[in-house]
Amino acid sequence: MVTKEFDSYSERKAFDEAKAGVKGLVDARVTEIPRIFRLPQGTLSDKKHSVSASDFAIPIIDFAGVHASRELVVEKIKEAAENWGFFQVINHGVPISVLQEIQDGVRRFFEQDPEVKKSYFTRDAAKKFVYNSNFDLYSSSSCVNWRDSFACYMAPDPPNPEELPVACRDAMIEHAKHMMSLGALLFELLSEALGLSSEKLKSMDCMKGLFMIYHYYPPCPQPELTIGTNNHSDNSFLTILLQDQVGGLQILHHDCYIDVKPIPGALLITNDRFISAEHRVLSNRNETRISVASFFSTNMLPNSTVYGPIKELLSEENPPKYRDFTLEEYTKGYVNKGLDGASHLSSFKI
Ligand SMILES: O=C(O)CCC(=O)C(=O)O
Numbered sequence: 001m002v003t004k005e006f007d008s009y010s011e012r013k014a015f016d017e018a019k020a021g022v023k024g025l026v027d028a029r030v031t032e033i034p035r036i037f038r039l040p041q042g043t044l045s046d047k048k049h050s051v052s053a054s055d056f057a058i059p060i061i062d063f064a065g066v067h068a069s070r071e072l073v074v075e076k077i078k079e080a081a082e083n084w085g086f087f088q089v090i091n092h093g094v095p096i097s098v099l100q101e102i103q104d105g106v107r108r109f110f111e112q113d114p115e116v117k118k119s120y121f122t123r124d125a126a127k128k129f130v131y132n133s134n135f136d137l138y139s140s141s142s143c144v145n146w147r148d149s150f151a152c153y154m155a156p157d158p159p160n161p162e163e164l165p166v167a168c169r170d171a172m173i174e175h176a177k178h179m180m181s182l183g184a185l186l187f188e189l190l191s192e193a194l195g196l197s198s199e200k201l202k203s204m205d206c207m208k209g210l211f212m213i214y215h216y217y218p219p220c221p222q223p224e225l226t227i228g229t230n231n232h233s234d235n236s237f238l239t240i241l242l243q244d245q246v247g248g249l250q251i252l253h254h255d256c257y258i259d260v261k262p263i264p265g266a267l268l269i270t271n272d273r274f275i276s277a278e279h280r281v282l283s284n285r286n287e288t289r290i291s292v293a294s295f296f297s298t299n300m301l302p303n304s305t306v307y308g309p310i311k312e313l314l315s316e317e318n319p320p321k322y323r324d325f326t327l328e329e330y331t332k333g334y335v336n337k338g339l340d341g342a343s344h345l346s347s348f349k350i
């Protein structure tokens with residue numbers, strides 16, 4: 001059957017202008033997903049098939065030992081960052097209550113009175129608090145994702161509490177505080193894993209910016225036809241990801257998508273210096289999924305610092321593979337391209 005061409009732009013615009021997000025479609029009880037959400041046929045069942053986590057063990061690193069046996073933890077991080085670009089951390093010191101509160105806060109925001117929620121809807125990235133659906137709605141060449149989100153820079157200039165919705169204000173502030181301290185520890189351990197001084201990555205301002213995205217994935221009537229988040233690798237120096245118990249996150253490893261099984265209280269780490277792991281999120285029929293991604297980067301904020309391969313890691317045998325760039329330049333290209341599965345970093349290859 002030949003499907004008639006349709007005006008994807010107009011349909012995306014109509015979806016956008018309703019300001020109700022994917023949750024609005026679910027509340028309206030759609031039983032068939034609109035065409036703009038449909039993946040090209042076969043996308044989910046390509047050669048990169050899904051395998052269960054029991055075939056491959058995504059590294060789980062216990063930070064309880066970080067004081068008594070730091071070298072051991074550093075060794076594990078090095079191995080995970082080189083081979084996976086992804087690991088789960090347990091006993092990270094962030095209280096479970098803080099993680100629970102932020103998930104509850106995200107749910108409260110998305111499930112509040114739609115009219116109140118609409119007042120936060122914007123595509124203006126200069127706003128302190130940005131709620132919309134699909135940051136790349138107009139730029140992505142792939143399908144629209146079954147997901148709503150809100151975003152906020154929590155560093156270097158955190159918003160005043162009054163600028164944040166009451167539904168999630170306190171939880172956001174408390175959670176971000178913990179992400180900054182866990183981020184500091186991770187940057188120290190990653191520096192050590194690179195054979196550099198503990199302070200190296202921090203001294204390069206890698207944790208100057210903390211950009212948060214809070215995701216809400218409503219249940220989907222046809223989960224096999226769409227996706228929660230397209231495959232991509234992140235735009236940050238480091239991402240700390242909190243996912244709830246629903247599941248659906250997969251990471252690409254040796255050409256297979258592997259399910260990342262939710263572990264209560266575990267945080268997931270990916271970073272760009274070692275492997276920047278490609279990952280995606282599947283939709284599901286029955287449950288709402290919530291996740292919170294803490295990206296260490298100043299992203300689009302004015303920042304003239306130029307980044308390139310760390311000089312100490314270069315030698316005659318190991319010359320730079322990437323050219324220098326600013327985070328603004330990098331992020332602009334990332335946002336314009338949208339999540340389409342293609343690597344953005346590769347466009348900076350020398
Ligand atoms: O929802 C998730 O688990 C992942 C989200 C994600 O990959 C991202 O925000 O970059």
Ligand SMILES: [Fe+2]
Nearest residue numbers: 232233234279
């Ligand atoms: Fe991601």
